[in-house]
Amino acid sequence: MIMGANPAENHPVGFRWALKAREKKNAKIIVIDPRLTRTAAVADIFVPLRSGTDIAFLGWLINYTLANNLYFKEYVINYTNAPFLVKSNYGFKDGLFSGYLEAEHRYDTESWGFQLDAAGNVLKDNTLENPHSVFQIVKRHYSRYTAETVSKITGVSEEKLIEAAKVICSTGNPNMVGTVMYAVGWTQHTVGSQNIRAAAMLQLLLGNIGRPGGGINALRGHANVQGQTDHGLVATTLPGYLKIPVKTQTNIKTYLKENTPSKIDKHAVNYWSNTSKFLVSLLKAWWGNSATKENDFNYEYLPKIDSNTTWMFAFNAMFNGKINGLIDFGMNPACVGPNSDKMLASLGRLKWLVVIDPFAHETACFWKRPGNDYDSKGIAANSADIDTEVFMLPSSDWIEEDGSFTNSGRWVQWKYKSYDPAHNAKSDTWIISNIFLKIRKLYEKSGGIFPEPITKLSWDYEDIYSPTKEEIAKEINGKDLKTGKQLPSFIVLKDDGSTASGNWIYSGSFTEAGNMMKRKKLTDNTKMGMFHEWSWSWPVNRRILYNRASADLKGNPWNEKLRALWWNGKEWVGDVPDYPPTAPPSKEIGPFIMTNSGYANIFSSALVDGPIAEHYEPIESPTVNILHPNVSINPAVKFFKDKLDIIGKSSKYPYVCTTYRVAEHEHYLTRWVPYLVEIMPDFFVELPYELAKEKNIENGGKVKVYSARGEVTGVAVVTKRIEPLIVNGKKVWQIGIPLHWGYEGLVKGPLANLLTLNVGDPNAFTPEYKTFLVNISKP
Amino acid sequence: MINNSIAIKNASAVSSNAPLIRTETPEFVKLIDLSRCTGCKACEVACKEWNNLPPDKTENFGSMQLHRSLTPTTWTMVYFNEAVIGGNVQYLMRKNGCMHCDNPACLTACPSPYAIVQYENGIVDFNQDKCTGCQFCVSACPFNIPQFDGVSNRVYKCTLCIDRIDAGLPPSCAKACPTSAITFGEKHKILDNAKTEIKKLVKRGFKNAKLYSPRGVGGTHVMTILPYGNNVEDYKLPKNPEVSPLxxxxxxxxxxxxxxxxxxxxxxxxxxxxxxxxxxxxxxxxxxxxxxxxxxxxxxHNLATRIIHWTVAISAILLIVSGLSLYSPKLFWLSNILGGPQSSRFLHPWIGVVFLISFGLLFIRWxxxxxxxxxxxxxxxxxxxxxxxxxxxxxxxxxxxxxxxxxxxxxxxxxxxxxxxxxxxxxxxxxxxxxxxxxxxxxxxxxxxxxxxxxxxxxxxxxxxxxxxxxxxxxxxxxxxxxxxxxxxxxxxx
Structure with missing residues (x-):
């Protein structure tokens, strides 16, 4: 099932495996999307749907699965938290879950917890009949997602809903497995996190997690964005998905107490209980010998956040003059950020800006942005009014660097430099090192308020001005500080300061045996395409997460042809097991080792906007939420209140607009590549055929699209691939806009983000790029 | 680009037989399976990169298709079309390029000896050094493949990467294709694969899936699997292409x-x-x-009449000489008189203009x-x-x-x-x-x-x-x- 993604265009090499599954195993490819994309063109079934109604569709699938008893019963009882009893004060009414604090616009999630016995173990009902069980709660909740209701919300006909459900929900048994492929079509919504939760719930009910050919596959967008998030280049995490400390966690004890879960079931491995080992080893990697048990391993040197530091909030602070400077490393905020007027204005409020990139892109010369009526919006109209000092440091491109790329399957494949950077461009590591060493020197010379985190930072390389990728990879893997030897895996990490590791999940990637990521052997012992000797995957070269769930309680695969990990009488073989290979199945260790129960969470209090997914309308929607019109949108969403934070109404902007990428370009940077410009030169707008006829817009002519925030003009691509949908009794049109254009490059075009809004998911704060309202006209 | 004349099975304008003495060399076929094509255009870019071709200036005319046709510097491209088939909108994409026909119309039409050759492996290649730029091949090709360049005065098309094939490598487009929609190999093996794939397509519901390798051109060495085999023209393919009787x-x-x-x-x-x-x-x-x-x-006859008449006469002689050289391979040697085949072909229409004007003047007089x-x-x-x-x-x-x-x-x-x-x-x-x-x-x-x-x-x-x-x-x-x-x-x- 491909939803919220267009892999044929945006992950073409990965998509070949979907086609191979069809070729070799008669797999069916189903695409659910507002447009008939190039992926849908080769799919078996295409379901057109209104952008922003994914949870309604997924809820229908969950309903269909449960109502028709298509769920994988043995799996659900034994491996998921479906039998868990939820607290009796949990509830859902009129669009709100229990615990909503109206004034604060957020939930108190206490009632979303489980009933525990005196010993702290969760209460269960393995018959799944108890009305407080997760199973019954989920069944009741999604019984509201009938074909009729979901058809009204999504615009999908009831016939198509049933056709899709028949195929997708057929995998809830030992003999079949289904996978879900998604990308930013799901995450870039105000219900983004819940979109994925809904898919997780469905896949768990169908027993598809942990089995080969199953799982939920996030198709990561850029070549190494998986590596980026793994190494903590995110506002809210440290490397290895450790939570970033908050202001109130002033010492390591408090941090560890608040971030180390305790188990609620005897079967749980609860691997996050080892958090202290991961954190201390990280601190040792960063501050070396100066980090000792006495000083909490320099925990106080870690920056702690006291506010929301994610993208929209950071740029909002910038807009309001709270941020002096920005180091923009390998990205293009002027193009990427939602609500371009506000984005570009924010950059103009900086005192200084450093752009480190191979290209002098739109951000590097943001003052060149096309003139808009900025005066009325209270921001600088002329570039003469902008006081930002801008530095451009030309850097290498990814082809000009060694290192590794981590793919969507967590395989960390080593890559080699193809040639030297052009002209004066320098390698990224050279730039970082030189900046760091200069700053360190300045601190050492003239002191400062709190220079130690910089001055005591460990920087031990052969050439401190230009560390090699190998040296860094070794640091990330970590070593035993007593013996000086590279660690074999994170299993040996300690919290007494005797181990160091720059990222616990990458421990095992560069051992004493060498750089495991460089391996290129094609041996496949499992015959399931795991190729354990090709590169290295985290964690510990495991290829399928939670692979224990691919076998029954006795350790025999649910289906011999679909085996990932099995018990051969003496040990677990196949993929890499999650616990000691000789621990027998009789021990009944829970397969989901990262949860505090050992079971997979169909019901979970981890997200802030609900323990289970509920359909909420996008912020800008053509209709009210027919499930609960008084709580139309996600009640936990935060809004900004500046002049430029405008929300549009459907009376003025009747059409649903979505943004996307095309096969020919990679984000904003390939408009500098002549061959790619040749195959996709101009900004265009995909218009439904009948709508274009109504508005008298010709194919190949020009069309203007405008939202409450801005307007763009492009070539009209009039298409029959976007059908009108009947939503809540009304005809709704959808329009598509590709985002690759900007005001620099070999070909120029308007910024798609002039139209988008800066409101986002309340968990990840990803902006709702994928659905907003517009109107169109002839320019 | 192969420098091995013994590999030539057939050639243009030869007044005797081609030098084919060995007949046991296998034939190769490039197969394009459109059920796997996602229109990503990696093939377009790979072809340009391998052949060091410059990018064309393009503009969006309302489609994901960015070339209206092939050009002298674009030897393959993807056609896009939306067709309603079986009541549903189908998004059809087809990689367009030379079909490498077994009975190439271009080779038959070409007047310049060995300018167009057909190798024993089936590849039809142009030797641009021998091309006179007459564009007879452009008119003859039922697929509109050869593209004429006004600056070099020659025609260009897909070479089926003959230089790569010689080195045992697959064609550049096949190598780049992410979904393996393009495969390449020995003819009978590829035909077997195609048969199997078509059977699978039929089973999947594409009742009319067909292999496109038209008889009218003797079959082709670039074959296409059309999932909607009864809707050939929706793929922007001619239904019954042939070597024109003309x-x-x-x-x-x-x-x-x-x-x-x-x-x-x-x-x-x-x-x-x-x-x-x-x-x-x-x-x-x-x-x-x-x-x-x-x-x-x-x-x-006064002076003016005489001058005009002799202009007419001389231009007529030159036209006859240059024209006859393109008319029969046996007379191709006549092209040397006007400075060689390219020069002779280039000058012929311009001398024709002189002929037209001078005879026009004579006509007015007489x-x-x-x-x-x-x-x-x-x-x-x-x-x-x-x-x-x-x-x-x-x-x-x-x-x-x-x-x-x-x-x-x-x-x-x-x-x-x-x-x-x-x-x-x-x-x-x-x-x-x-x-x-x-x-x-x-x-x-x-x-x-x-x-x-x-x-x-x-x-x-x-x-x-x-x-x-x-x-x-x-x-x-x-x-x-x-x-x-x-x-x-x-x-x-x-």
Missing amino acids: TTFTKGPLAVFGGLFMGLTTAGSFIHLITAGPSKVPEAPEVSAAKEGREEEIDR FKDMVIKPYDIDFIKNIYSYLIHDEKNIVKSDKFNGGQKLVFWCFSAGLALLFISGLFIWFPGFFGSFAGRFGLFIHELTAIFFISAIIAHIYLSLIAIPGSLAGMITGKVKSSWARFHHGLWLNGNK
Whole structure:
């Protein structure tokens, strides 16, 4: 099932495996999307749907699965938290879950917890009949997602809903497995996190997690964005998905107490209980010998956040003059950020800006942005009014660097430099090192308020001005500080300061045996395409997460042809097991080792906007939420209140607009590549055929699209691939806009983000790029 | 690009057989499975990169398809089309490029020896060094593949990466294709794979899935699996492509006929020379009477007329020379006269323009004199008497006799035909392939008669009717000559 993604265009090499599954195993490819994309063109079934109604569709699938008893019963009882009893004060009414604090616009999630016995173990009902069980709660909740209701919300006909459900929900048994492929079509919504939760719930009910050919596959967008998030280049995490400390966690004890879960079931491995080992080893990697048990391993040197530091909030602070400077490393905020007027204005409020990139892109010369009526919006109209000092440091491109790329399957494949950077461009590591060493020197010379985190930072390389990728990879893997030897895996990490590791999940990637990521052997012992000797995957070269769930309680695969990990009488073989290979199945260790129960969470209090997914309308929607019109949108969403934070109404902007990428370009940077410009030169707008006829817009002519925030003009691509949908009794049109254009490059075009809004998911704060309202006209 | 002439199975304009002595070399096929094509255009970029071709300037005309057609620097491209098939909108994508036909129309149409070769493995390749830029291949190809470049004056197309194949590598497009929609291999193996894939497609619900490798061009070495096999034209493919009968007729029977006809005209002239011989004008009585003094000379053609006539004549000769070189491989050596094949082909249409303008001027001068009168018809009725010099039955003519007038009007009509058909041949991109093929057929047919008429005209004016040449060089003719051949004109002049 491909939803919220267009892999044929945006992950073409990965998509070949979907086609191979069809070729070799008669797999069916189903695409659910507002447009008939190039992926849908080769799919078996295409379901057109209104952008922003994914949870309604997924809820229908969950309903269909449960109502028709298509769920994988043995799996659900034994491996998921479906039998868990939820607290009796949990509830859902009129669009709100229990615990909503109206004034604060957020939930108190206490009632979303489980009933525990005196010993702290969760209460269960393995018959799944108890009305407080997760199973019954989920069944009741999604019984509201009938074909009729979901058809009204999504615009999908009831016939198509049933056709899709028949195929997708057929995998809830030992003999079949289904996978879900998604990308930013799901995450870039105000219900983004819940979109994925809904898919997780469905896949768990169908027993598809942990089995080969199953799982939920996030198709990561850029070549190494998986590596980026793994190494903590995110506002809210440290490397290895450790939570970033908050202001109130002033010492390591408090941090560890608040971030180390305790188990609620005897079967749980609860691997996050080892958090202290991961954190201390990280601190040792960063501050070396100066980090000792006495000083909490320099925990106080870690920056702690006291506010929301994610993208929209950071740029909002910038807009309001709270941020002096920005180091923009390998990205293009002027193009990427939602609500371009506000984005570009924010950059103009900086005192200084450093752009480190191979290209002098739109951000590097943001003052060149096309003139808009900025005066009325209270921001600088002329570039003469902008006081930002801008530095451009030309850097290498990814082809000009060694290192590794981590793919969507967590395989960390080593890559080699193809040639030297052009002209004066320098390698990224050279730039970082030189900046760091200069700053360190300045601190050492003239002191400062709190220079130690910089001055005591460990920087031990052969050439401190230009560390090699190998040296860094070794640091990330970590070593035993007593013996000086590279660690074999994170299993040996300690919290007494005797181990160091720059990222616990990458421990095992560069051992004493060498750089495991460089391996290129094609041996496949499992015959399931795991190729354990090709590169290295985290964690510990495991290829399928939670692979224990691919076998029954006795350790025999649910289906011999679909085996990932099995018990051969003496040990677990196949993929890499999650616990000691000789621990027998009789021990009944829970397969989901990262949860505090050992079971997979169909019901979970981890997200802030609900323990289970509920359909909420996008912020800008053509209709009210027919499930609960008084709580139309996600009640936990935060809004900004500046002049430029405008929300549009459907009376003025009747059409649903979505943004996307095309096969020919990679984000904003390939408009500098002549061959790619040749195959996709101009900004265009995909218009439904009948709508274009109504508005008298010709194919190949020009069309203007405008939202409450801005307007763009492009070539009209009039298409029959976007059908009108009947939503809540009304005809709704959808329009598509590709985002690759900007005001620099070999070909120029308007910024798609002039139209988008800066409101986002309340968990990840990803902006709702994928659905907003517009109107169109002839320019 | 292969430098191994022994690998050539067939070649353009060879006056003898191709050097194929070994027949056991396997044939290769490139298979494009459209059920796997996602229109990503990696093949377009890979082709450009391998062949170091420059990017074209393109603009979006309302589609994901960014080239309206192939170009001299774009040898493959993806067509996009939305068609309603079976009640649903289908998004069809097809990689377009040379089909490497087993019976290549381009090879048949090409007049330059070895400019187009077909290798034993099935690849049809252009040798641009031998290309004259005539664009006969452009008009002949039923798939509109060869692209003419106005700067280099040559045509270009997909080489099926012959240089990579020689080195044991797959074609660049096949290597780049992310979904393996493009595969390449030995012909029978690929055909087996295609059969299997089509069976799978049928099972999946594509009841009409077919392999596109049209019989009309002898089958192709680039085959395409069409999931909707009954909707060929929705993929922007011709339904029944073939080597046009115009092409085969022009290169076959017409060439033979032309040779015979022109040969017969030459032979006929020779036979006349050795039988009837040149005409003898009886001596003027004034000259035989008086032993002194010259016979009176009369002005027949003024300077301007003569200059124009000779311009017409010289350009006609050059056109014939350059034209014949493209007409038959056996006469290709004639292209050296105008500086080589490329130069000769390039100059031919421009000399045609000179011919048109100069004959036009001549036409303006002479058309009044060329009006057909009743006595001209009598003259033509008695043409035999004229040819065998039977003085008694020769009809008196004015400035030009009936035969000359007939020839004049035929030349005029022929020239018009030659010029218009010539334009079609010159600009097939503008007028279309059918116009190009039809134009070539009309051009050659007209030329056969035209050249035969010129052979006769030259024979008559140079040899058979002495005194005519002098008239066109000095502008003057003897009065006795005038009295004999153009009596009415002489009377008018007196």
